[in-house]
Amino acid sequence: MSGYARRVGIVLWKDLLVERRTKESLNALLFFGLLLLFLFQFSLGPDRAQVESVLPGLLWLGFVLAGLLGLGRSFLAERDNDCWEGLLLTPGDKSAIYLGKLASNLVLMTVVEALVLGLFVIFFDIDIRRALPGLFIVVALGTFGLATVGTLFAAMTANVRAREVLFPVLLLPVQVPVLLATVSATQVALAGQPLADARAWLQLLAAADLVYLVIGVLTFEFVLEA
């Protein structure tokens, strides 16, 4: 088991190191997040009340769109320099690679989401201090659900024709429950209500996360073989 955990750690460390040196995904995603905020504002108009009522949805649209770009890229680097063959030659259970990639994707998405949230607070002038603990739980559960399926599908579509279209077309319908649950729970959190009001949604999210994780671990070896 310790060997398994070590392999997970190695994949995570490798991905974070590559990202730290190139800053490819992070820089582009942060800029993309900022751009999204501007687009939302432009398309909704200056009416403050109108914007306020759709804030939770906008926030998650931002997370999901940034996540789509970030997750979709997570296996592209492996295609160069025979890295894919390297992954295939890794001894032991291939699910360790999945968990490592999932962990690195979670780190990347968390950083992006934290900054997008910060920009949200500034540009839409909202007070989230009281909502922050609840929001943290909702974002953690939602991001996990998005990343589990996203990592699995990203590995699958990395070597497929029309990858850029296929990845969102496969991922988005599956993620509808996660989106519904997170937007509803975020609404509760932003309104300053206790998070217990959204308990059913959080339970659903946790259950979905668990189901996705189990499927990802069990089926990853089948999508890795190119």
Place this chain on the structure above:
Amino acid sequence: MSYRPVVRALGWLALLALLAGLGMAFGYAPREAVQGNVQRIMYVHVPAVLTAYLAFGLVLIGSIGYLASARMGWDRLAAAAAELGVLFTGITIASGSIWGRPTWGTWWTWDARLTSTAILFLVYVGYLLLRAMVEEPERRGRFAAVVGIVGAANIPIVHFSVKWWRALHQPSTILGPEPSPIAAPIALALLANWVAFTLLFAYFLARRVEIARLEDAALQGAVRAR
């Protein structure tokens, strides 16, 4: 008895059952008191959705079977069932729209079960798109199987998320826990049409699997001849 005559007999049986079902829907079943003749759309709508669920169940079975055994027969079953599932989901949505216009006053509404059926449709259209994008049969089978499993596992999650999100559709009268309040002739006509749709589905499925088998054989023959 060989395969072909059985399938052919199944086809004739399905045709007879469909004619009988049609006759019962228009001749035997009484006119519904509130909605009038429009209600007779139910004899298409409900059997279609039940058949679609049967199809997606078979996609799951075929997917698991393929990943477990790597035998192409399972993959052909899953692919054929997915195509038919999309077809019958499409029939469900179209007939429901036609039914909804005079009774609810709208073609489409974001009600819970309409939404979850639409999501189901999108997930399996994605499944078919993925199949179209991967040429190599063995790889296509593996990828599609993973999506088939994720899609099926997602059905209950979608169901609950959308149910909590919104509810307008009448609750299911057949599959509910209480004894069905449907009048006996209507229930009987519905049963007849359900049997007819299931027979038609079985016939289509057998035919589609056979065609896929011949395609694979022809492809292999072409490769060998070269």
